[in-house]
Amino acid sequence: QVQLQQWGAGLLKPSETLSLTCAVYGATFSGYEWRWIWIRQPPGKGLEWIGETNHRGSSNYNPSFKTRVSISIDTSKNQFSLQLRSMTAADTAVYYCARGRVGEATFWWHFYGLDVWGQGTTVTVSS
C-alpha cells in the first residue's frame, strides 16, 4: 500500500522559508506517469495547487508562487520536498503532499486523480 508521510516546521516567522519533505513508501518515483504534488488549504478556504515535480525532477509551479517556490526530488531517499521563501501570514495553511497519475500518448491524455495524500502539515506564520 502506497503511503506518503510528510514533515517540517509548523511555526514560522514572517520572511522565513518553509521547508517540507514528503516520503514515499510502497512506491518509487520511476515512471513517467507519476506526479509528485504540493497543495495547500488556507483556513476557511479551498484547495490550492502550489506545484509539482516528476521522476526526472522537472517541475511546474503555480504562477502565484513562481518566484519564491521550489520543489525538488531525492530519488535515493524516495522523498520530495517543498521550499517556499519569504513566508507571510497569508501563507498560513495546511500543506499537503500528494501523488498524481497521468496517462499520456501523442493524441491522448488522462488524469487519474490524486490518489494518495500525505497527512497534512499545519503551518502558521506569525511574529
Next chain:
Amino acid sequence: EIVLTQSPGTLSLSPGERATLSCRASQSVTKNCLAWYQHKPGQAPRLLIHGTSSRATGIPDRFSGSGSGTDFTLTISRLEPEDFAVYYCQQYGRSPPTTFGGGTKVEIK
C-alpha cells in the same frame, strides 16, 4: 488558467436524499481531465472520481460523475451519514496549472 466554479456553496440535505453538485469551467475541459474529491475536517482529501465518471478504487457506486465541455456534475444517489463533507472538483490537463473549484459543503439538514 481554467477557473472552476462550484455550486451551490452549501447543500443542506437529509440522509437518504440525493445530492447533485455542479462544477462549471471557464473554458472547455476534456472529460479525461476532470476529477472529484471528498474532504472531511482533519483528514486529507479523498479521490472519488477521475475522468469525469470513473470511480476511484473502493468508492461506492452511490457516487457518480457526469458532464462534458464546461459543465460537470457529481451525484450522490442516497446520502449516507459519512458523506457529509466538502467536495471539490479539479481539472488537470496537459498544460499547467491544474485548478480546483471552491468546494461545495454537503451538510445535514
